[in-house]
Amino acid sequence: MSSKSSIPAPTVKRLSLYLRELEARFSEDGQTVSSQQLGRALGITDAQVRKDLAFVGQTGHPGIGYKANELAHGLRQILGTDRAWRVAVVGAGKLGRALMGYGRFGDKGFDVAAVFDADPKVVGTTVAGHRVRPLQDLESLVAERGIQVGIVATPADAAQQVTDRLVRSGVRGILNFAPIRLNADGCSIVDVDLTLSLEQLVCQVSLGLNRDSA
Amino acid sequence: MSSKSSIPAPTVKRLSLYLRELEARFSEDGQTVSSQQLGRALGITDAQVRKDLAFVGQTGHPGIGYKANELAHGLRQILGTDRAWRVAVVGAGKLGRALMGYGRFGDKGFDVAAVFDADPKVVGTTVAGHRVRPLQDLESLVAERGIQVGIVATPADAAQQVTDRLVRSGVRGILNFAPIRLNADGCSIVDVDLTLSLEQLVCQVSLGLNRDSA
DNA sequence: CGTTGTGAAATGATTCACAGCT
DNA sequence: AGCTGTGAATCATTTCACAACG
Structure with a gap:
């Protein structure tokens, strides 16, 4: 029953877009993706991407980026699209x-x-x-x-x-x-x-x- | 070619809603409407309504409110729905x-x-x-x-x-x-x-x- | 190196509060 | 009285900038 102090609405909107981008272009096994790559695809800054992901507890790896399929999995869970x-x-x-x-x-x-x-x-x-x-x-x-x-x-x-x-x-x-x-x-x-x-x-x-x- | 320093996006969204409300419930001739009435219908504050309308040059009458059909006409012009x-x-x-x-x-x-x-x-x-x-x-x-x-x-x-x-x-x-x-x-x-x-x-x-x- | 995570600063939007008009 | 218009204050969001890490 834990509930975070509510995700900002603009962030929620972008989470869906991150997930879509991941599924479209970073779905190979073991692939990594940087906040800059995600940001460019969506027309927003890399800092924004990191803030959003940090907000929902998704953490990356310095020098490497985010592990794409882990991130996608985490986002699905947060968005609720892992359930039917x-x-x-x-x-x-x-x-x-x-x-x-x-x-x-x-x-x-x-x-x-x-x-x-x-x-x-x-x-x-x-x-x-x-x-x-x-x-x-x-x-x-x-x-x-x-x-x-x-x-x-x-x-x-x-x-x-x-x-x-x-x-x-x-x-x-x-x-x-x-x-x-x-x-x-x-x-x-x-x-x-x-x-x-x-x-x-x-x-x-x-x-x-x-x-x-x- | 004069162009205002760009209307805030959230304001644009609300302008449509104001217009819809005016057309639905304040379309009688000579009817007036206050920022509070519009705000309540939309779940926002009266100050917000006034700021939005002031932003696009729509002006009301102290003690009275806004003349509903003038306002609607002005909004249609701004939104572009007066043209085909x-x-x-x-x-x-x-x-x-x-x-x-x-x-x-x-x-x-x-x-x-x-x-x-x-x-x-x-x-x-x-x-x-x-x-x-x-x-x-x-x-x-x-x-x-x-x-x-x-x-x-x-x-x-x-x-x-x-x-x-x-x-x-x-x-x-x-x-x-x-x-x-x-x-x-x-x-x-x-x-x-x-x-x-x-x-x-x-x-x-x-x-x-x-x-x-x- | 390149990249994350995050305080601090900047920008943007909303609400408050009240002077001034009718 | 009731209501608008708006500066000032608050709140939210984005960007900047950089220390820390692999």
Whole structure:
């Protein structure tokens, strides 16, 4: 039950990027990687990389760098991608279907364990190998299948209601695609807001700025 | 060619949220809104709201607040959503199709002006009312139709190549869905990275933290 | 050598607190 | 009264710089 005094949010974001880089270019056995190499690949300073890794207890070897596969293993553990996560997708519209078809989730240890929709015409159909269930089965199936994470891919006006039910059912994290601020006590939320991203993009373009991740 | 000394990135993100809140709940004629009202809706302090708005030259009225529709109008201008943006979607796979079906873009002034795909089996089909074009027409169509923004919805290994061609064709902004760091000189980029978002979510869950927008 | 780990300094963002306007 | 605009203070994050290590 030990818990660190909370990792800075920007650091968490970068940890994922380090892991991705390690998996893409430093996955050979016994390979080492320096903070400078990682930093250059991501456009940040080497000091930043070392601070981030030190923060989560990952330690390197002076003169050598970090052992790539040890580091990757440690990062997976911290990020939680070494475990399997069971997720429920709520909303089997265009977005929900695209998400389930997005094979990449499986790689990262996310198993789609249930799919729900409010539309009776959609319920019962099969999407990417999953039978779509009626919303009323949400609570029972989440409990029964030990689902820990919900993906909210409903229209904005249904999102809060769906969220309440997910939270009540014991889900511990929600990935929210609806363009509203969800209230979910005791539950982690990450928002993915396409409209917001596009607005940020055109704002940057208008101002003649450059890169900023969202 | 005057350009402000660059708006802080977190401020830009919030400006979109202010606008959304104004459109949702303060759109009646002559309505006013205080920094406190906006702040509460977004979970931030009133001082923060005032600082943000002051930063982009939006001024309120002591004792009254801000005139809601004036403010909304000003924000649209700053964000660039008062203009129409022509966008090209590259990649007509599941993700690309979901994006085009996502009606909301039209509302915000984004017109899908061309759709491209590398797969000959997909080229020529119609998706959400748009004929899918072969990749080789990219340069000519972008120029011909005055396309300013590209949406990269290709697999990771094609993304950089597509980006190079978009940039060469004169596109000024790119919304990137591929899970890699794109290089696009002189062009704004916003990344939307689903894997990253999910990893952040489960990391938060593992650590027992709460909200953080992505 | 090259590279880590880390205090100290610099930069950036948020909150506080209050003068001044309506 | 209620509310804005903003300098000053606080808090967070990044960068610098260098001692210590293999």
